[in-house]
Amino acid sequence: MRIEGKGLIDRAHPVRFRFDGVSYGGFEGDTVASALLANGVRLMGRSFKYHRPRGVLTAGSEEPNALMEIGTGAARTPNVRATMQEIYEGLEARSQNRVGPLHRDLLSINDLFPGVLGAGFYYKTFMWPRAFWEKLYEPVIRRAAGLGALSGQPDPGRYEKAFAHCDLLVIGAGPTGLMAALTAARAGADVILADENARLGGRLLSETEEIGGKPSALWVADMLDLLRDTGNVRIMTRTTITGAYDGGTYGALERVGQHRPETPDLPLECFWRIHAGQAVLAAGALERPLAFPMNDRPGIMLAGAVRTYLNRYGVAPGRNITLFACNDDAHRTALDLIEAGIRVTAVIDSRADATAQGDYRLLAGAQVIHSKGRRALREITVRHKGRQDTILTDCLAMSGGWNPSVHLTCHMNARPIWNDRIKGFVPAPGAVPGLTAAGACAGIYATHACLTAGVDAAKTALKALGKSAPGVAVPAASDQTGAVQALWYVDGKGRAWLDFANDVTTKDIRLAARENFRSVEHMKRYTTQGMAPDQGKNSNMAALALLADATGRGIAETGTTTYRPPYVPVSISAMAAGAGGKGFAPERFTTSHAATVARGAPMIEAGLWYRPGYFPARGETTWRQSCDREVAMVRDAVGICDVSTLGKIDIQGPDAAAFLDFVYTNMFSTLKPGRVRYGLMLREDGHVMDDGTTARLSDTHFVMTTTTAAAGQVMTHLDFVHQALRPDLDVRFISVTEHWAQFAIAGPRSRDLLNSLLDSPIDGESWPFMACGPVSVHGVAGRLFRISFSGEHAYEIAVPARYGDALFRDLVARAETLGGGPYGMEALNVLRIEKGFITHAEIHGRVTAFDIGMERMISPGKDCIGKTASMRAGLTGPEREQLVGLKPVGAVKQLTSGAHLFEPDADPVRVNDLGYVTSVCFSPTFGTYLGLGFLKNGRARHGDTVKHVDHLRGLETLCEICDPVFFDPEGARVRG
Amino acid sequence: MRITCPLCGDRDSREFSIRGHETYLDRPAPDAGEAAWDNYLHLRDNPAGETAELWYHGAGCAAWLRVRRNTLTHEVLKVDLVRDLTGGDHAD
């Protein structure tokens, strides 16, 4: 029922929305919950296990009952708290966890058998037979128990991630937070003020008290102006700080677009990482429900929430409202209701010495012991002075006192401390470095004390930031705190709910204690108390107190469960924002990319790079046709391949050669300028890290190439070796991978092609195998290396990257006139396997120089990284699996990489495993499959037969063991 | 966690990669013997409290850093350039 003249809603802007298909009206500033209450709708959901009718309990993000699906189709979001969801024109809300209409949920039959579904029922009931669990019990339970459901389709919603930095993060914009933010901003600090509500003010929006002689809502509006005037405050409303992390980092979830009709340029949510020099936690407190029998009916809600609906939204949640409390604070609910003209039937206070603060009927020393009403509250039973009376009422406002919101202070392992004055836990000092808890979240409840605490907390933060604090006057405000009695539960006939969302009752906690789940963590897991979306915000204290009583301990001794982030549920979509599909992964394109794609080459990912698989020619329908043609083209004429993705490191300095001697196993100081050498690099543990060629351009200038895969790892390694181990060496190096476009020109016609291109022709004498040097390409200064990864007479030519596209097109055109063309990764792989060249398929991190037959490359005359460890026992010898070539010799002709090797007559099981296959290809040159692999004592077994077994593909192939170099073992062609 | 790089300033830990304990700075001589090399390569304490580790500012200045930090509180106590510890010179 809407109350005229009350509330902060915008009555000039009516809004229509739908709940379960029925259209309702509300106003801008309403939540779904406040608008439904205004329309007299009290039934908003069904409970998790028993499918009991439930209404709204709270007015905040801790709501356990009024969880709804918002939106339709793929974009719908389940478990949205109706107390936080603002209404907008056309909003679609649906109740969840029901079969059939909400008011006649067919699964409410569960409510008739609460004994079956008590704590631990999963463990006890469904033990046997085992197969029934998967096929019968679990599907049935999953159908019956649960909250909202996802659409099952990809979420089309837009989400973002963002970062923010500030001197001071103020968490919560109630009286404490507002004063803290203003104090810090006036001191010149860069402040972020975050609050999860749509507007600033916190509890002040829900109360009728005055600050500085003004209604508190007006004072809040003035504060907003003052904060804006400083120019130092970034105000983030609808932003919940979800977690406190190391080094002053905070997670935050901002509801950017969820409160308005779909707006294409706004994300729904944004997940923030805020880095703050200091933080003030002014998160306030959460009111506690009272666990009396049948306390879960729609119409029973928290007293503070009733004041919020009345004062902030102008809504009376009932016509005859009763109050049940154990503290003074709750009495102002009655005063506010009477002031607004709502009938207050009685105030039931559990304290015998409670006094009325106004003109209402007070039942002191009384308790509510029962309630009735099928779909909403109709009457309650009160025990008072030994009598039981029935009171007809449609709304019961309850209050068990308040719990400071200590959650964030516990995210870094600290435990809160029990405070007997407020009957609640308060933050441990210094719980989160750089964070000061102030105001209600620190157990300070009087408004004036909160305002003062805000100023003081800001001063503490400013001091840590090295800034001097300005004088900020604290306005006049209420200094009432009020007394509270510890009342956690009321005994009586019937179930008393603690955890509304997970349907956990006082009986379940007692059962857990009886069955010896005495630890609060065990109790939680056994009963599921505190494991619902509200994470126990409404139930932890009472459950803890009940467990303490049941086990004969105090509350402080029993302790709390662990508070973990996030403070409110965070959608995976928000945390994964930007990570769908390619997301933020960069794409590295070579200079030949456009020309390659234009030729229809399918691109394959190599790390972040994209490289062509093959270049389909007219009439080719399979990759093998293209690959076979490209291999033959290189062997017979000339092929062009972009090899720019290999890491290129420019190394200069008087000690460059000495540095290379230390990082490579072989010698580079003996390499002459104008020559290239193959180098092998080990890790310090004696295993192979990477390989590649390094060219000496002058006495003090080298260019190292790494494999594409290990370019980053090698650079990190070189930095380590230089900075940590060999700072004595005068050498500098930098990655130049992107600066040079480099192309392989491979095949018997490679020199013919080059001589049609270069400004000065070359010959075999001036450019022998492994020569390098400067060349001029159409007047552009480039570099030429006579190196080969195909076994053919081949070169690699490098030009500054800006000429790469033009050079690639030119090279391909010239190659085509010579019967050649471009080739891709598939052909490159075949060419290198035929030649027995290794890649990271072979040097996969567990192989040594000995394993790949390169132990003689470890120079005896010098130390190098990995040398000592490479000589350890067990890293050399016949027991090692050694690199071999494999050729099929039986009826089956196929090889697969990943297959394992066995003796031909051995059972192909693990104990008989002799090795494995790392690379295979179909070789058009030999007309057969070829493989490279590692075989125990393999080098001594050339000519023997092994059985290649691929259990995954069901393949068995007999192979001849041979030298890994299948093609041109003498190397005549490469020198040709 | 955040690390203050002496060259780049206060940065998110995701800009860095860790190599392990600072033991890696004390590379034994080639003839130091098996025990010394075993210790260098493989044997590490797992301290609950203060430790000193080597971190690489790969998404920043490419400096190797020695980070003294507390494994219990995640507090970073001190960050040094490895170059300063090993007597290396600075790139200019």
Ligand SMILES: [Zn+2]
């Ligand atoms: Zn740095």
